[in-house]
Amino acid sequence: MLDIQNLKVSIEGKTILKNFNLKVNKGEVHAIMGPNGTGKSTLASVIAGREMFDVDEGSITYMGQDLFEMEPEIRAREGIFLGFQYPVEIPGVSMANFLRTAINERRKYHDLEPLSGAEFLKLMQQKQKMVDIHSKLTKRSVNEGFSGGEKKKNEIFQMAMLEPRLSILDETDSGLDIDALKVVANGVNNLRSPENSTIVITHYQRLLEYIIPDYVHVLFDGRIVKSGGKELAIQLEEKGYEWIRKEAGVEEAM
Amino acid sequence: MQHITQNITAEEQMFRLFQENLDTLKGQEPESISRLRQKAAENFHKNGFPHEKTENWRFTSLDPLFQSEYHHDFTNQSRPFDIEKIFTCDVYDLDTFSVTLLNGWFVYKNAPLTRLSNGTIIGGLSKAMEVYPDLVEKYMGQAANLEQPGLAALNTAFFQDGLFIYVPRDVELEKPIQLINIVDSENPLMIHPRHLVVQEKNSKLTLVHCDHSLTHNVSFSNSLSETFLDEHAILDFYKIQNKGPNSAVINNAFFRQKHQSKLTSHSLILNGGFTKNMITATLEDPQTSAVLNGLSLVDSNQHADNQLLVDHVAPNCQSEQLYKGILDDEATAVFSGKIMVRKDAQKTLAYQNNKNILLTDDARANAQPQLEIYADDVKCSHGATVGQLDPEAMFYLRSRGLSERTARQMLMYAFAGEVVQRISIEPLRERIDHMVEKRLKGELTICDQCVLHCNSKEPTVFNIDASKL
Ligand SMILES: Nc1ncnc2c1ncn2[C@@H]1O[C@H](COP(=O)(O)OP(=O)(O)OP(=O)(O)O)[C@@H](O)[C@H]1O
Ligand SMILES: [Mg+2]
Secondary structure, eight states: EEEEEEEEEEETTTTEEEEEEEEOTTTTTEEEEEEEEEEESHHHEEEEETTSSSSEEEEEEEEEEEGGGGGGHHHHHTTTTESSSOOOEEEEEEEEHHHHHHHHHHHOOOOOOOOOOHHHHHHHHHHHHHHOHHHHHSSSETTTTTOOHHHHHHHHHHHHHHHHHHHEEESSOOOOOOOOHHHHHHHHHHHHHHHHHEEEEOOHHHHHHHSSOOOOEEEEEEEEEEEEOOOHHHHHHOOSHHHHEEEEEEEOOO | OOOOOOHHHHHHHHHHHHHTTHHHHHHTHHHHHEEEEEEEHHHHHHHOOOTSSSSOTTTSSSSSGSSSSSOTTTTTTOOTTTTTHHOOOOOSOOEEEEEEEEEEEEEEEOSSSSEOTTEEEEEHHHHHHOOHHHHHHTTTTSSSSSSSSSHHHHHHHHHOEEEEEEEOOBOOSSSSSEEEEOOOOOOOEEEEEEEEEEEOOOEEEEEEEEESSSSSOEEEEEEEEEEEOTTEEEEEEEEEEETTEEEEEEEEEEEEOOOEEEEEEEEEEEESSSSEEEEEEEEEETTEEEEEEEEEEEOOOOOOEEEEEEEEEESSSSSEEEEEEEETTTTTEEEEEEEOOOOOOOOOEEEEEEEEEEEESSEEEEEEEEEOOOSSSSSSEEEEEEEEHHHHHHHHHHHHOOOHHHHHHHHHHHHHHHHTTTTOOOOHHHHHHHHHHHHHHHOOTTTTOOOOTTTSOOBBBBBOGGGGG
């Protein structure tokens, strides 16, 4: 599904990712962990199509296509979903209008008829129930005045509405209470199928108890320095990152 | 229509024109009003038109307007070709008491002045001067500032007709009064409509004022309104402008507010070659409030200028100014907002905010916030921003599958929405909301406001082009 090779990314001349390789097959769940500031969100942004980063080297292939040839909206319509670490508040744009437009632009792209108002409403109610998000929130402006946890839930709600093929969840578990955490995990697990893949970026092993990953990767200094199964996350939880730093021979100062 | 102006200074021309037509201009008006007129003409002759050195005229020049030779219609030569149609023109899904001015003259079907059973008087100013001279004399010229160089004096010298409204004590008008101000002339026409609105104690009025052109011909409308709000009076005032590219509209609105009266004004420029809206609100007594909202959506080489003065004379008053603009192409916008807090106006709360989005490098917005504060216990703030759409928000929307164009439109619409949401009459808000949406999609024509002429005249479509950012 996703094949990242030898990726080098910089911003304003500062290299953030380098020699980055990752392959995600259909049906897999990958977890990416790593200390603050090592480039996890940068990776997510580059996959979603954020233009402010410079891709200096390497390639990303998504469903056999060159990802860099695709505008962010095309990537979204082709099934890529980014759950933002910091969801953006957009005053004056209603959740409902925004989501309906998003769904219908995507349907149009796939030569499907737009959802009618009634159909859309039904879908929304169904997904609201699924992710246990208060219907009041979907009547408000996008993320405006939402609490930290509500914003994260709203990302999962959008994911549920858009039914992506490849979801990248950037610290969607941060700031969530234990019930909300289960909701997020449920959202992901409900979407889980042999056709869909997920990349979960997290600092906590806790989430991975609910979303069982096939692979865990440790990102350090802009590249993956260690990969393993779900037990790697447990090790990290217990021992921190220091031993990996040593093992990988990564300099303290980056 | 006659009196084509000649090649001397514009001031001199206008003054001569005044002298030649004085008897016609006076009509049946009371003596005191003729004196006011005479004085205004002399003031104008002395001070002239505003120019770039005049306060608040630095970024707005009248020069291009003088390239045309204007005709004047002092004897009401314009006959509405289809008066029925004008009167059946139902602009909003809103039950309004609708009146029309054609080329500055009040158009009537049955009577030039209507007196409702609750005592409210609505009609033409010219007729009101005949029938209620005392009432008109008491207020006329009492709000407008005729000393400064400018168009208020010119209007006072030349006005003949306009809208007159009198709302008696304790009367709350359910239906909004809608004024449709139409210019329709083959020749370049200069008009000076004059409106007088008097609200007695505890009265309530909604006034919707639409400036509208029927043709693409050149016109210069120099209108002035004086509004008097007595104690506890409430006025919800709307000015909606959707004019042709060759029209110049100047509005000078003066509000005088007594104890605990409340003014909310909404100024919406959706199209207009040259527009300058000036509002002066004087808060004369304690606990009065004035909220002035504005939205300008302009493109091509349209020019929109909003000049506000909120004059806090008395203590414990509140005012707010929220003006926003979206500018495309080479459009220009000016905002000069002044908050004056006089010595006695302690505990004043006064806020001002001007925000503009520029879609091209050639569009320009000038903001001149001015605070003049002589009291020490006040809360005042002002802010002005000129910028582009939030790139973070753009990316968020696109990452959900919205095209760049749709995302931009959505953000512009949201930007405008902050002003539109303040419209308190729901059908009107929906209608304006729809017009704004159409405007942003490039689907609004200058005929859109009214069903009058869209079938006979070629519509001009302006386009705020989202793809330019
Ligand atoms: N817009 C930017 N301008 C400059 N530097 C940036 C920008 N965005 C990210 N960086 C830098 O790139 C590096 C990687 O940031 P990134 O957000 O990808 O880290 P992260 O691994 O997601 O961290 P965290 O765990 O704290 O979320 C950091 O040093 C950060 O300061
Ligand atoms: Mg991050």
